[in-house]
Amino acid sequence: MIIDALIDKIQLTGNPSVIGLDTCIDYLPQEMQEVCTTLEEAGKQITKFNFDLIDTLKDVIPAVKVQVAYYEMYGVEGMKAFRDTIAYARSNGLIVIADVKRNDIGSTAAAYSKGYIGKCKLAGGEVTPYESDFITVNGYLGSDGILPFVEDCKKYDKGLFALVKTSNPTSGELQDKIMDNGKTLYDNMATLVDGWGAELVGKYGYSSIGGVVGATHKEQAQAIRKAHPNMFFLIPGYGAQGGKAEDLAVCFENKMGGIVNSSRGILCAYRKPQYAGMDYKQAALTAAIDMKKDITRCL
């Protein structure tokens, strides 16, 4: 089961962290940025940067998270970079989380699913244009908008992370509100996630249907960990967003149960004073190892 494969890979590398390839051209070194005068060239430079990071980091990290927004903004050429980045990461043995936060009514959710984790039917056969191991989804529409994704997870051994408690400052505006059953919206969402994933619990006790739980809201994360023991957490918000290793330790139980994302902190490490003199590959590798140490010392 894919969640077991992810946990095995975390244990193999000793590293419960995932690097977010949120590669916009602003994050590239000056000389690469200057070449990006067209969408096509932007796509090429981003692809080169990503391939370099995958080559450099593949033995140190279990997974990459690829945030599609940073590719969509470069149009069709950006989506080529997204497609090629995902394929290259998988061919190098990394688990790929496509961070797409898709959501819609059932028939449309099924269409999205075909693009990333299911199969898209053509006249001559089937393909998966952006084949990933996990995707992220948003459950505001309720179960019938998520079940098509879950069906494909079952059929093709894939996984997903549904937004539960997000890392952004205003996530509490709706998510923290108490609903008529006495529980918060995020806790109600977490209960739905448990239900969607009940048949996909693997050998470590975690389901391939997980939740996104931000590193920036310690108390809520702790409450979710306690109430939803089978939920594997994708944990954004570490580093650039302010989440600290000490705080996100509550997401783990016996050093298991989550994977922590860092994007800008790794991609742009070469601009930080502590990595001065390193190129972006060396700096990313050093920052990824520093992150691993920082997190594992707290678990």
Place this chain on the structure above:
Amino acid sequence: MIIDALIDKIQLTGNPSVIGLDTCIDYLPQEMQEVCTTLEEAGKQITKFNFDLIDTLKDVIPAVKVQVAYYEMYGVEGMKAFRDTIAYARSNGLIVIADVKRNDIGSTAAAYSKGYIGKCKLAGGEVTPYESDFITVNGYLGSDGILPFVEDCKKYDKGLFALVKTSNPTSGELQDKIMDNGKTLYDNMATLVDGWGAELVGKYGYSSIGGVVGATHKEQAQAIRKAHPNMFFLIPGYGAQGGKAEDLAVCFENKMGGIVNSSRGILCAYRKPQYAGMDYKQAALTAAIDMKKDITRCL
């Protein structure tokens, strides 16, 4: 203001409906489907079908809604069809709603926005790869995930529709739950939408920041219409999903205040007994006119 342009166009055509170009290859006539042996060919056939429908419908309808899921599932080649469809519809004077339901933390929302309604910066200048007039978004993350889109709406005279009460059967699972202020989640969402759009209310009293309110939940739609008079509704769920003209009339006030979507009902009209003998263009045109009559008789 874009919301005024949309309402003007609705009045010009006398037609408060929008055709959803949710064009998967299953909806194409058999002889076109058979050609779709590759993603590239699928993209071409879908583009041809869409262009034909735009040519046929452009004087009868004010707008098209393009559901990106049906393009993403065909990968990069599908996104070419999405890009070209949007551009062709706009060049033919139609208002374009990119139905993407994007959502993320602020910095990522800003990246999405650049792809559809803002500007994406390159070394030589700025572009908008998939320039649309309106997009759809999902506000589960709260204000700071939506405000980057709203900023671009202000800057570039664009609009958006945030999910409020969706048309799918299980939309009530979370959206109908009463929160601690005594109001439903969808009503709390609607109040946020009002706030986001307060500075973008146009000459007809409606804001360019609107809401998605399904045609399949009459009572809820009526309550939202009453409590949120400045909110313009994008109304899915008519036709194939079971929403009836009699029911969705509650979304309107003096024949204004919303636009009703139909996708499969128009795209696949040529398969219906009542349009037998017509090709897909004639059938779509006849079905679009039938839909216009059906809705306007109830307002």
